[in-house]
Amino acid sequence: MKYAGLASASPVFDSSFDWLGDPAKSVRTGEFQLLPLGSVQPKGWLRRQLEIQANGLSGHLDETWPDVGPKSGWLGGTGESWERGPYFLDGLIPLAYLLGDERLKAKAQRFVDWTLKSQTADGMFGPASNNDWWPRMVMLKALAQYQEATADPRVVPMMQRYFKYQLAALPNRPLTSWGRFRWQDQVLTVLWLYDRAPDPALLDLAKLLRAQGYDWMAQYENFQYKEKMSSAHLDQMEKMPGFKDIKLATHGVNNGQAVKTGAIWSRVSGADSDRQAVLKMIAELDRYHGLPNGMFSCDEHLAGRSPSQGSELCTVVEYMYSLEQSLAVLGDASLADRLEKLAFNALPGTMTDDMWAHQYDQQPNQVECSLHKEPWSTNGPESNLYGLEPHFGCCTANFSQGWPKFAANLFMTSAQGAVVAAAYSPCEAQLKLQGTNVHIAQETEYPFRGSIRMAVNPSKPVKFPFLLRIPGWADGAEIAVNGRKENAPSAGTFARVDREWKQGDVITISFPMQPRVITGFNNSVSVERGPLVFSYNIGQDWLKLRDRGMTADWQVYPSSRWNYALAVDPAGSSQKITVTERALGDRPFAAEGTPTQLQVKAKLLPSWMANEGTAAVVPESPVESAEKEETIALVPYAAAKLRITSFPRLKESS
Structure with missing residues (x-):
């Protein structure tokens, strides 16, 4: 590997390096290559x-x-x-x-x-x-x-x-x-x-x-863990033949780490079935345990699809890491879509804005953070407190990898010598392609805005392909180079721009950012815009439970009503949703000064209540309400520390 210097913090990736040594002894390469830190x-x-x-x-x-x-x-x-x-x-x-x-x-x-x-x-x-x-x-x-x-x-x-x-x-x-x-x-x-x-x-x-x-791929070929795994359920099944490992097999962090198993092993086996196991595992987790923030439930074991269930922070960062590694092997754009959804929602959504406290478990429908035993599958009453080490300290030690590894893997290269824009956020990359130094500067306010500008500056003209990821939600995206539009790209793919690049070349990408209504558990609805998931921000009263050295543990209680049903089109139309944009502040994921808000019509649903500090299972939609119609604001998921993300949908006549 060639570096600018032994102690350099900005190594230059040289795509001409022989990553696999002697071809006779080599293992299979991935579609893309991760760049050195x-x-x-x-x-x-x-x-x-x-x-x-x-x-x-x-x-x-x-x-x-x-x-x-x-x-x-x-x-x-x-x-x-x-x-x-x-x-x-x-x-x-x-x-x-x-x-x-x-x-x-x-x-x-x-x-x-x-x-x-x-x-x-x-x-x-x-x-x-x-x-x-x-x-x-x-x-x-x-x-x-x-x-x-x-x-x-x-x-x-x-x-x-x-x-x-x-x-x-x-x-x-x-x-x-x-x-x-x-x-x-x-x-x-x-x-x-x-x-x-x-x-x-x-x-x-x-x-x-x-x-x-453990044979993870076999587990997902015949996936049997389709329901919430309570402590009693786990204890009972553990006594049955063939289930002695059930507690580890259904453990959330284990499954988050396991997602990359097929991709990693395919480099040794060369089997396409191993590569495809990644997508199979994600599909099964979504089908039986998927949540609207991009996670699967795991508090601490797999817990079904109710948005009142939680996800462990360790699982969020390990799932992100699995997606980064799997994307490099498979080159599948959907993996980067999921990575962004986690990075921009579930990751910041489980920490205070100053990152001095975090939760062990976060919930998409999180109406109180207090010392209750419900609704966790196997965890304890401190699970969703904000603090130093709520419930258990593994996440305290492990959460730090989330943001840095996401930032480090925004760009990749391909085995064919292409530059790959894998995920989008403001950054710059230093590469060496065909012996030529190439500097790429990406300017954007994505995910809050849909425009991206990339300045491509090689030290001398050099021809190489540039692969630009077009998210699966981005129908109608546009790409231009130096102001000239490229052919319309297809959503859910990597658009290829192959040309000789010169100093001063500029790529611009425009993603449509219309709100989308997504149907989920019990026909509930959630609202997305770009890679962001939006939530109703419940009023909050923070109560310090105890000091913990340089930080503290906090309970959070609701100070406003939260049980709304949305008046949105069941076909997913966004015509009734209004978008308001503000300037990005120093903390773009904070509720105060959030750069994007959505306004939507809603009615209170008094029959939907909380029990033991937990929102009841979201009612089956559609629902009726005799309450007065209101306009409520939705903010990015991470901005709302108490939140409703999955809503009942009102009947049209209601």
């Missing part, structure tokens, strides 16, 4: 989001939470020695290097240096008090990112020694528990190393991990 830099509102994160819990977690503090086992201390240190580093490294933040780099470096020095003569590394394979899978992901950003020469040999050790040790100490269900995350790192230092033994290790790991 730092090739894409966030700008505009996206950079501001990362800065808020750095100034919030992510950038100070080690100062206020002992699990990743100075006594962490991953710093040689006697503290937590399992997954939390690696989780923290997995998000801290891309955050630090994308921002060029020396303070955060220094925090990350302490973990990296200790981990690299911890390796023993046989190849094992990490805290001696814990020999579980699983946390080391996470640490390897973090080290791969660190190596891409710094070219530190210690990382590749360290991985080679560890993988040699593991190949010898696994037959007598096989994968168990979390590692057995998350084996694909290590295969990902094994192939990362193979792409840089081909060795047939690495493929032997990948095959052994697959053989010992």
Whole structure:
């Protein structure tokens, strides 16, 4: 790999690099290639989001939470020695290097240096008090990112020694528990190393991990987990033949990580059926557990389609990561559509605007955040509080990876030498194509606006294809180069613009941003515009439960009525919805000053009530109401910390 320098925070991706070494030993390449960390830099509102994160819990977690503090086992201390240190580093490294933040780099470096020095003569590394394979899978992901950003020469040999050790040790100490269900995350790192230092033994290790790991693709070929998995249901099924692993098989985070299994494994198997398993898994999750924010329910186990159920924050960021990795292998535009939906809705929707507190579980229909046992499938009463570590601390350690990895993967390249605009947000990319440096600057207020401008500036004229993703909702999109319109692109594809590019060339993309009415669970309706999902913002009273070092835990109670039914066209027409746009502020996902609002006619539905702080199951539509018609405002999902996202639909006569 060619970099501008050892300590550069902006490595230049060289598409002429031989990623697979000796073709006789190589594994299958994906349709696209991910760029090394730092090739894409966030700008505009996206950079501001990362800065808020750095100034919030992510950038100070080690100062206020002992699990990743100075006594962490991953710093040689006697503290937590399992997954939390690696989780923290997995998000801290891309955050630090994308921002060029020396303070955060220094925090990350302490973990990296200790981990690299911890390796023993046989190849094992990490805290001696814990020999579980699983946390080391996470640490390897973090080290791969660190190596891409710094070219530190210690990382590749360290991985080679560890993988040699593991190949010898696994037959007598096989994968168990979390590692057995998350084996694909290590295969990902094994192939990362193979792409840089081909060795047939690495493929032997990948095959052994697959053989010992859980068969996710078989689970989704005959998907049986079609209902809410309550604790009693899980305990009962666990006693039945063939279901001894049901608690791990229906665990939300495991399934979020598993989505990429087929894509990753197809690089070894070469089987198209493995590639298509990604889409099969997403389709089954949507069919039986899909929610209007793009997530599937998992609080903490699969929980059906009611929008009053929740999703774990760990699952949001792991699902995003699975989509990024799967997109690179499959080149399927729908995966990027889903990635954007999660990034612009579910991810910011589960954190306070200053990112000093987060939820363990978020709900699309979330009318109260308080100490109630309902409606969770298996979680506890603190699940939807905003705080330091509500319910359980895994998400506290893990959530930081969401925004940085999304920003790092906005651009990709293809095996045919094309530049790929995979997802859209303000950024710039530095690439090397056919030996020519190419700088691309993307200016946009997307997802709040539908216009995108890309300035393409090669150091000298160079011919290459540019693949521009056209979202599946974007019928009528337009593309122009230097003011001249290209052929009308098709929604749900990558539009190809193939030409010789020169300094000063400009691509403009215009996406239609009409509101869309989507029918969901119980024929309820939700409203989308572009990749944004919109919600009714319930009035809020925040009550501090307790101080937690530099942050606090909060309950949130409703201060306004929320039980509305919408007067919208069941065919999905947006004629009755009015759009209001305002300037983007420093916090575009905050309720105060939100850049986009929708106005829609609605009536209160008094029969739809809450129980134990949870909105009752959304009534079957259509419904009738004798209440007075009102005009209510809908805001982007993430702006409403208490919200209704799935509404009953009024009968026309009502």
